[in-house]
Amino acid sequence: MTILTNIKEKLQELKLNFTENASLKKYNTWKLSGNAEFLVHIHSIKELSSLYTYILANDVPYFIIGKGSNILVPDEGIKGIVIRLGKEFESININENFVKAGAAASFIVLCLNVAKQGLSGLEFGAGIPGSVGGAVTMNAGAHKSDVSKVLKEIKVLDETGQVRTLSNKELNFSYRKSVIQEEKWIVLEATFELTTANKEEIVKITNDNKEYRLKTQPLKEASCGSVFKNPLPEYSGNLIEKLGLKGHRIGNAQISEKHGNFIVNLGDASSNDVISLIKLAQEKVQEQYGVQLNPEVQFLTTTGKKG
Ligand SMILES: Cc1cc2nc3c(=O)[nH]c(=O)nc-3n(C[C@H](O)[C@H](O)[C@H](O)COP(=O)(O)OP(=O)(O)OC[C@H]3O[C@@H](n4cnc5c(N)ncnc54)[C@H](O)[C@@H]3O)c2cc1C
Known part of the structure; x- marks a missing residue:
């Protein structure tokens, strides 16, 4: 068998x-x-x-x-x-300034909901697609903030099959990184600690952030958002743009004409088309600027492990 x-x-x-x-x-x-x-x-x-x-x-x-x-x-x-x-993992419960969200809840829905309740701290996330579990695992962020700044604790299923609570500190957050990416933990729920503030102001900042995205990102095309982490103080998108690679196409994958750090699927792009563009951008940026571009996107291998 x-x-x-x-x-x-x-x-x-x-x-x-x-x-x-x-x-x-x-x-x-x-x-x-x-x-x-x-x-x-x-x-x-x-x-x-x-x-x-x-x-x-x-x-x-x-x-x-x-x-x-x-x-x-x-x-x-x-x-x-x-x-x-x-x-069943999509619930969102607000209790004063604490918000508990299931791992499968939409991060955008969460951010918009708390803004409407006059809770501040998640204005940065209103345009970040994905789930709460993904946002915590990736320490998703934008507009100079990220999950680590507002997360209190999470519940995970750990490697022994037990439900365990882990504090923010135990997750070892850094730029687009958390220890969850290496551990055998499945995020079940996250609790955020927010602050009360003027509702109109929060909603305005949230909407401005969303609009900025619409202007600067190719949101009508299929993508994974930013392909590379930013080698701060440089921005990957700027380095790629300066090399004239915007619009460069391999098969049906293309470095977005709108944003140098996005690779868009123009039709039935293959993963090899996408990987070829990733390698091309890495090689050219290394050659020209001596800077290594590290992918933010998580590669899956055929064995289900991250590559
Ligand atoms: C148009 C666009 C714009 C984007 N803009 C931003 C941005 O501004 N800032 C930003 O940070 N990201 C951005 N992203 C990337 C992405 O939305 C975030 O990284 C998001 O948080 C990933 O969530 P997800 O649920 O889609 O995770 P997935 O892509 O499904 O998974 C990502 C990783 O999280 C792990 N994971 C997911 N759920 C769990 C769980 N319950 N338990 C344990 N591990 C889990 C997966 O195993 C994988 O390693 C953008 C993406 C797109 C398409």
């Missing part, structure tokens, strides 16, 4: 909601079309815990996706299990 037959039997035995050979195209904002051998939709912590215990005990390749707005899916697809948290 092959390992994959075993996985399928186990998923059936656990009565999980799964699809075999599922296209991930609608689960990543770049619209890259690799398949997941098994895509499992999780509806409760109990389901997640039993699945995760099985995965870890048997060393089954796996990957957890949020809204797929910062991942590069390989055309060859992903072996093993891709986990996606369902609607």
